[in-house]
Amino acid sequence: MVWVRSEHAGALSVVATWVCAFLPWNLMYSPNIAGGSLLFVRFPFFQVRFAWGIDVAQRVALSDPLSATAFQAGQSIAVGYKVWSVGAAVMAVAVLFSVVYYTQEERVEDGPVDPVRVLGGLLGLAGVVLAASTYLLATRGFPGIPVPLGVVLLFVFAGVLLTVERA
Template sequence: MVWVRSEYAGALSVISAWLCALIPWNVTYSSGVAGGSLLFVRFPFFQVRYAWGIDIAQRVAISNPVSALSLQASQSIAVAYQAWVVGAAVLAIAVLFSFVYYAREAEVEAGPLDPVRLMGGLLGLTGVILSAATYLLVTRGFPGIPLPLGVLVCFVLSGVLLTVERTE
């Protein structure tokens, strides 16, 4: 079964990287935390925390993976945040590569590696690392139920890119 025609594979790989960068990889809702609720929406390069029913100064807080990791440094879930930082770094490489591929398609296509498969591999690796981060959040005691939305998107797009039939 062909999911995408060969001539559109390059464009799909570029758009796939951008899409994975824009979709939250993890959404977690936690209730009963200090008498209130928290919603964490974790995008690859930042997270948004919404709090209600809790007496804290900031109801909405935005942080990047590195600053979020520093806040969790002494907690058991710090390793999950470390995995998130690594996953964000791999996705950043994919996004940077997508800009190069978009700007210089002919040169990238002429290179020694198939750029579509390379992008598929980078997105698959991102999915694996962010899956590990989700698993670590759950097993290290982070309250709430995580929904790994972006992780699933990474895996689906990776699978499509890795299995596309390329014609010369």
Template structure:
């Protein structure tokens, strides 16, 4: 079964990669942390933490993956945040490749590696690493249930791009 026609595979790979950078890979609602509930929305390159029942200026905090790892120093969930940092790095490479592919399509198309499959592989690898991060969040004592929303999309996007008929 062919999901995408060959002539549209390149633009689709670029758009799916850019979309992946904008999708949250994980959403977690943690009830009753220190007396209040907290919502974590983790995007590949930053996390938004919203504490309910607190004035908005104090309720919202932003973290990038590296500062989130540092913040979790000494906690059992630090390894989950380290996996997030690795997944973010993989997706950052994918975004750089997608931008370069968009800017110089002919050069990439004539190269030794199929850029569509390369982007599909990077999205798949990022999805697997972030799935591991979600698993680690769920099993290392982090309160709440982490929902791997973006992870499902990353893996689906990878499947579409890796199965494109490029003949």
């Protein structure tokens, strides 16, 4: 079964990478934390934390993976944030490669590797790393309900890109 025509695989790989870069890879709702609730919306390159019913300085807080890791230093949840930082680095490489592919398509296509497979591999690797981070954040951090929305999409796009028949 062919999911994507060969002539559209390049465009799909670039668009899939950008979609994965801008959609949250993880949503986590943590009820009953100090009498309130927290909602974490984690994108590859930043996190938004919403808090209600808790006495905190900021109801809405924005942080990147490195500052979130530094903030959690010494806590059991810190390893989940470190793994997220690795996933963000993999996504950054994928996004940079996709921009080069988009702007220099002919040169990249003539290169020694198939750029569609490269992006598929990078998305798959990011999916594995961010799935591990989801697990670690859910088991070593605040109790709650994780929804790995973007992780599922990373695996779906990786599977499609890695199995596309190229002419």
